[in-house]
Amino acid sequence: MSALLSNADCGPVNALSQLQKHNDVDRSIQLDRTSVPSTLVERFNHLPLTAPASASSSGQAHAARFFSNQLAEPRIQETRSLQGLAWAREFPRPSSSSSASHDYPVYAAMEAALLRAQDRSRPSPSSDIDFKQSAWAAEFQPLSAPYAPLSATVPTQARITEIPQSMWDQEFARIETQPPVFDAKGKGRASASMDAALEEAFARVTLQPEEEYGSQSIQRDFNAEFESVWTQIRHDAVKAHEEPDLASWEAEFSANRMEENDPEWDLSEMERRYQELTAAARDMDDAGPTTRYDENGLPDLGDYEFELENPYLSGHLRDTLTALLQESLASSDPSALTRSALIIEAMIQTDGLDNDHASQFQLWYTLGQVLVRDERDDKGIKALARAVEGSVGQPEGNSAILELAIAYVNQSYDMACFLTLSRFLRATHLSHANLLDPKSLQSQALWSVRDLVKDAFLSLAGEQHRNNTVDPEIQMGLGVLLYSEAEYDRAAECFQAALSINPENAVLWNRLGSCLSNGNRPEEAIGSYQRALEIWPNYTRAVVNIGVACLNMGAHKEAVEHFLSAIAMHDGSGSKAPSGAIPRGVKSNEDIWKTLRRTFLAMDRHDLAERALAPDRSAESFRGEGFDF
Amino acid sequence: MSDIKEPGFKSSELFAELAAVLEGYTPEEKQKELKKTNGIFEMQIKSSSGEEKIWTIDLKKEGKVIKGKGPKPDVTIIAGDQLFVDLADGKTSGQKAFMTGKLKTKGNMMMATKLDSLLKTAKARAKL
Numbered sequence: 001m002s003a004l005l006s007n008a009d010c011g012p013v014n015a016l017s018q019l020q021k022h023n024d025v026d027r028s029i030q031l032d033r034t035s036v037p038s039t040l041v042e043r044f045n046h047l048p049l050t051a052p053a054s055a056s057s058s059g060q061a062h063a064a065r066f067f068s069n070q071l072a073e074p075r076i077q078e079t080r081s082l083q084g085l086a087w088a089r090e091f092p093r094p095s096s097s098s099s100a101s102h103d104y105p106v107y108a109a110m111e112a113a114l115l116r117a118q119d120r121s122r123p124s125p126s127s128d129i130d131f132k133q134s135a136w137a138a139e140f141q142p143l144s145a146p147y148a149p150l151s152a153t154v155p156t157q158a159r160i161t162e163i164p165q166s167m168w169d170q171e172f173a174r175i176e177t178q179p180p181v182f183d184a185k186g187k188g189r190a191s192a193s194m195d196a197a198l199e200e201a202f203a204r205v206t207l208q209p210e211e212e213y214g215s216q217s218i219q220r221d222f223n224a225e226f227e228s229v230w231t232q233i234r235h236d237a238v239k240a241h242e243e244p245d246l247a248s249w250e251a252e253f254s255a256n257r258m259e260e261n262d263p264e265w266d267l268s269e270m271e272r273r274y275q276e277l278t279a280a281a282r283d284m285d286d287a288g289p290t291t292r293y294d295e296n297g298l299p300d301l302g303d304y305e306f307e308l309e310n311p312y313l314s315g316h317l318r319d320t321l322t323a324l325l326q327e328s329l330a331s332s333d334p335s336a337l338t339r340s341a342l343i344i345e346a347m348i349q350t351d352g353l354d355n356d357h358a359s360q361f362q363l364w365y366t367l368g369q370v371l372v373r374d375e376r377d378d379k380g381i382k383a384l385a386r387a388v389e390g391s392v393g394q395p396e397g398n399s400a401i402l403e404l405a406i407a408y409v410n411q412s413y414d415m416a417c418f419l420t421l422s423r424f425l426r427a428t429h430l431s432h433a434n435l436l437d438p439k440s441l442q443s444q445a446l447w448s449v450r451d452l453v454k455d456a457f458l459s460l461a462g463e464q465h466r467n468n469t470v471d472p473e474i475q476m477g478l479g480v481l482l483y484s485e486a487e488y489d490r491a492a493e494c495f496q497a498a499l500s501i502n503p504e505n506a507v508l509w510n511r512l513g514s515c516l517s518n519g520n521r522p523e524e525a526i527g528s529y530q531r532a533l534e535i536w537p538n539y540t541r542a543v544v545n546i547g548v549a550c551l552n553m554g555a556h557k558e559a560v561e562h563f564l565s566a567i568a569m570h571d572g573s574g575s576k577a578p579s580g581a582i583p584r585g586v587k588s589n590e591d592i593w594k595t596l597r598r599t600f601l602a603m604d605r606h607d608l609a610e611r612a613l614a615p616d617r618s619a620e621s622f623r624g625e626g627f628d629f
Numbered sequence: 630m631s632d633i634k635e636p637g638f639k640s641s642e643l644f645a646e647l648a649a650v651l652e653g654y655t656p657e658e659k660q661k662e663l664k665k666t667n668g669i670f671e672m673q674i675k676s677s678s679g680e681e682k683i684w685t686i687d688l689k690k691e692g693k694v695i696k697g698k699g700p701k702p703d704v705t706i707i708a709g710d711q712l713f714v715d716l717a718d719g720k721t722s723g724q725k726a727f728m729t730g731k732l733k734t735k736g737n738m739m740m741a742t743k744l745d746s747l748l749k750t751a752k753a754r755a756k757l
Contacts, residue, residue: 375756377756406757409757410756410757412746412749447724480757483757485722485725486719486720486721486722486725488719510757511757513755514755514756514757515757517754517755518719518754518755519718519719519720520717520718520719520720525755541756544756545755545756548753548754548755549755551753552752552753594653594654594658595753597653598649598650598653598753600653601649601652601653602646602649609653613655
């Protein structure tokens with residue numbers, strides 16, 4: 001550690017002393033919470049400010065908002081009132097910088113820097129995060145027990161969708177009760193038209209939120225109906241001669257059945273085929289037609305590609321690099337994340353043949369997080385996958401697994417996400433993961449896997465809730481599962497629950513925002529993203545997400561400004577850092593430019609869309625067009 | 630894309646957005662998209678007022694959206710206008726819609742599974 005203390009080459013700022021300042025939890029310069037408008041919606045009753053405010057001198061005073069997946073341990077809630085929530089007593093994670101292990105001083109210091117959350121916990125008891133605990137908690141409430149409403153001392157502020165109690169009870173009860181025996185024949189006979197038969201079956205089990213479910217196992221009834229109808233249809237399909245445009249489908253269908261020589265239509269076979277097709281669609285979704293899947297069912301994304309031009313590669317010692325990293329993460333430089341990724345890449349490359357697993361894991365995990373926060377998923381997901389490979393036995397190993405699962409869902413690798421979440425559960429709560437054996441899961445259809453994993457998370461969350469515990473990571477996992485099936489409102493509630501424990505975690509605010517955004521609640525989403533940026537101004541992902549929400553709202557100019565802002569963060573044009581310019585070779589995520597182009601087209605500015613194609617394009621070149629970023 | 634939109638059909642806005650996205654692609658991106666989806670979708674939409682209209686989404690040959698019939702489709706998707714609003718709003722997924730009968734198909738039913746990814750392309754998505 002002495003090297004860090006005495007190293008005057010870090011530049012004007014002594015990185016370590018900055019860390020110390022953070023440790024002292026200096027609150028005096030932080031924004032006064034009470035001055036902030038309290039409702040998420042209220043914050044956002046007008047179009048968003050354009051670019052995030054450029055870092056002011058108080059930016060440095062703000063503790064560096066690093067990403068950290070070190071969410072608080074599950075907290076016991078002593079009372080159910082919001083004021084009693086454990087977050088109020090939460091302390092920032094102790095920095096290990098002062099007690100750095102002598103074996104790996106470099107990595108311990110780095111970890112300390114990383115533990116500095118975009119998590120700005122405050123002792124203030126008042127909460128401006130509110131969610132209807134009754135709605136959320138009702139999810140875990142067994143049918144019979146009455147539920148005492150919370151004494152919410154803070155007025156309800158966030159506009160949360162109220163889930164009808166009965167539906168939640170239903171959902172939860174479904175997991176716990178045995179399915180009733182059903183009549184395999186079902187009521188309807190497959191009529192001549194397959195469509196009509198299907199329609200009949202579906203009509204009986206069409207899910208309508210307002211409906212009171214008579215049976216407790218709606219899901220299993222549905223499957224039973226489906227199965228019976230398909231059996232009948234299969235028989236009919238072989239014989240029927242329907243309209244020409246159904247012919248090819250039927251032929252394909254019956255050909256397969258006859259091949260397998262199976263007397264009865266197998267629902268799981270259908271699901272399996274559906275899965276193959278969604279897998280095929282998925283493959284092509286994200287990586288071109290050639291994505292391969294490995295023996296664990298995970299996509300083979302290829303090797304990590306280091307930046308060819310990296311100013312940090314020339315002759316820096318590992319210790320110096322660590323200090324530079326800390327400085328970068330602590331800085332108010334808009335390109336902090338992009339720069340930090342370069343530094344870590346240099347660390348990994350100069351580390352070279354070091355076989356120390358702990359440090360390898362830490363480096364890859366940190367790099368992965370930096371990249372995905374910097375909206376560079378293509379690289380970030382590979383780094384996270386590398387980290388997870390070496391995650392067994394690492395203290396943050398499980399958080400890395402969760403982070404990877406989320407990276408998968410962001411890239412639409414849904415199955416990989418579910419498999420990874422099941423791995424997470426096996427690692428953290430094995431007793432709840434009985435049905436989540438990897439080999440068995442891999443042979444099942446996408447829907448089944450999601451349902452199995454979701455049920456496991458629901459069951460665990462329910463149990464935790466009954467013990468007055470909120471586990472932010474379990475809530476996140478559950479939220480991700482709901483998000484993946486377009487249940488955005490419910491997913492939002494899960495992230496809000498996680499926020500109740502970690503109210504100053506910018507990543508959670510961003511994630512909440514995305515649930516709201518994809519669930520068509522863009523104004524609230526923007527409010528959430530703004531919270532994230534307030535905590536962590538350099539959080540590129542939140543910047544881009546605001547742009548997306550603006551685009552969806554038709555606020556095209558603001559959308560453009562946010563995309564340009566993000567691009568400028570990547571190329572370092574806003575950066576005043578004395579050393580290490582961002583090399584031109586470091587590219588913004590192509591997707592940002594693509595989204596920018598489509599926004600220009602939506603504005604009928606074909607000229608600007610053209611300019612966003614040119615090889616010499618840069619964010620700067622658009623400044624003259626009246627965009628403020 | 631004013632020629633794609635049709636008053637009374639909210640889904641047409643989604644198709645227009647998709648058209649805009651396709652227009653914004655570089656030739657390489659478009660090729661990639663066509664290879665990936667490799668299908669022609671005929672969308673038969675019924676509006677809330679009972680009117681029926683057709684759009685063709687060609688993600689196989691030229692990468693464009695046409696109002697009306699186009700080249701021979703690989704799959705025909707029959708649905709109400711509201712469904713597309715719900716899909717775009719994230720209130721349901723193509724899979725769910727199909728399973729609950731809100732969406733019907735003719736032709737290569739399995740192509741319908743690509744509907745979700747198609748719509749994800751049409752509407753900009755936030756990331757967790």
